[in-house]
Amino acid sequence: MEYNRRDFLKLAGLAGGGLMMSSSVARAQEKKVAPSEELNIALVGMGAEGEVLLNSLIKIPGIRFRAVCDIWECRRRYARGRILGATAKAGKKTDLKDHLYEDYKDLIANEKDLDGVIIATPDFWHAPQTVDFLKAGVNVYCEKMMSNTVEGARSMVRAARETGKLLQIGHQRKSSPRYHYVRDVLLRKxxxxxxxxxxxAQWNRAVTKDLTVPEGKAFAISDETLQKYGFENKQKFRNWRWYKGLGGGPISDLGAHQIDIFAYMFGGRPKSVMAGGGNNFYKKDWYDDVMCIYEFEKTYQGFPARAFYQVLTTTSVGGYFEQFFGTDGSIKMSENPALTKIFKERGRPELDAKWEKYVADGLLVKKAAVEVKTEDVRESKPPEEYGFEVDFKGKFIHQPHLENFFNAIRGQEKLNCDGEHAFEAEAAVYKVNEAVAAKKMLEFTDEDFKA
Incomplete structure (x- = not known):
């Protein structure tokens, strides 16, 4: 098969624009936005993930921040300062000063010219906020998980269908040139x-202390405000991911990104899952460590496969990655390029010339050989190691996914992770906590994947 780096660069350009994936099911936009026109954007939720998204947003041209919403005043002011600083540096102006909101409903009532909203609030707020913005005629980019409940996620998909507005879910790997390259070029082509x-796959994270509300008037937030927005106290407000009714624990907070990639790479849905976990260390509502096994009846190649996933929040060893194993080689990949490696099986002469041609064409990079001496004749020789290079052009990892959302609003691209397809992927995640509680393998039905 003749395939060189020039072909890849063409393919990567298409993949980055969402044209490689027929994943947008939203109807045509009622409001057409010219490519040269700035999009009016609001940011709802300025916690840790909101700040990560803001880091990318302020690097993207062609958008105008019209409003910021967060129930914590200090975070609203922080976001405003970051945005004003970035716009001033770019020689632009913004009227954001008087457009800070505590309640997102006030934002909807007062901001009538929004093209899109970025939602990065706690999971239990995703569904009501998304539905309300969609019904108000605003396109939505919502962080994963879609909701803390399956029915909440379904309501988001249905609202997008009914309104015809765009709904992008924040599984940012779906817009990553690196993940497109592995799926579309290395595996399939x-x-x-x-x-x-x-x-x-795994996501291991070191032991962390609970977050607290810092001392001082600037950080004050009243119990009345917290309870108004669904938080029993400051502890649950700052550590909501650990509590039932607010979030889904580490398996949804961390695992959702990578479990999504199993189906994305395999090209199919899982048929069953079994899982174990415990809350022995942090002793919160949700499990602090989970291990699970998915069975896939058929991959894109037509064969069955299994996938193992673990999330540990008591060690950072190994970091986070996804790895796919085959008869000729294995690809270990991560959003962290340092953890990305490709291995070719030894003792397969028919592979040598082919892989060396991929190196010559610039599709792979060969790493220095590592020899491991052993007296055990039963042990396979270590595989040869390769890598690949994809230029992110200085972009943060969330940036291509956000750009895809904005380009879809302009009618230039299709969404890379619309609500319909995100729901299918997240159905596999929701089932894990059920499997841990049931202490047995659970089968998926067609209804589990339907919104």
Whole structure:
């Protein structure tokens, strides 16, 4: 198969624009936005993830921040300061000063010219906020998980269908040039790994202390305000991911990104999942460590496969990655380029010339050989190590996904992760906590994936 780096660069350009994926099911936009026209954007939720998204947003041209909403005043003011600083540096002006809101409903009532909203609030707020913005005629980019409940997620998809507005879910790997390259080029075009037989992934994170509300008047937030917005106290407000009714625990907070990638790479839905977990360390509502096994009846190659996933919040060893195993090789990848590696099986002469051509064409980079001496004749020789290079052009990892959303509003691209397809992917995540509680393998039905 003739395939060179020039072909890849063309393909990567299409993938980055969402044209590689027929994943947008939203109807045509009622309001057409000219490519040269700035989009009016609001930001709802300025916690840790909101700040991550803001870091990317202020690098994207062609958008105008019209409003910021957060129930915590200090975070509203922080966001305003960051945005004003960035716009001033770019020689632009903004009228954001008087457009700070505590309640997102006030934002909807007062801001009538919004093209899109970025929602990065706690999971239990995602569904009501998304539905209300969609019904107000605003396109929505909402962080994952879609909701803390399956029914909440379904309501978001249905609202997008009914209104015809765009709904992008923040599984940012779906817009990553690196992940497009592995899926569309290495696995499917080149069949680099041969028959895919399995996968594993993990997100390990070191022990962390609970977040607190800092001392001082500038950080004050009243109990009345917290309770108005669904938080029993400051502890649950700052650490909502650990509590039932607010979030889904580490398996949804961290695991959702990577479990999504199993189906994305395999090209199919899981048929079952079994899982174990416990809350022995932090002793919160949700499990602090989870391990699970998915069974896939058929991948894009037509064969069955299994995938193992673990999330540990008591060690950082190993970091976070996804790895796909085949008869000819294996691809270990991550949003952290340092953890990305490709391995070719040794003792397969028929592979050598083919892989060396990929190196010559610039599709792979060969790493220095690592020899491991062993007296055990039963042990396979270590595989040869390769890598690949994809230029992110100085962009943060969330930036291409946000750009895809804005370009879809302009009618230039299709969404890379619309609500319909995000729901299918997240259905596999919701089932894990059920499987831990049930202490047995659970089967998926077609209804589990339907919104």
């Amino acid at each position: 080149l069949n680099l790994c041969g028959q895919i037989t399995g996968a594993n």
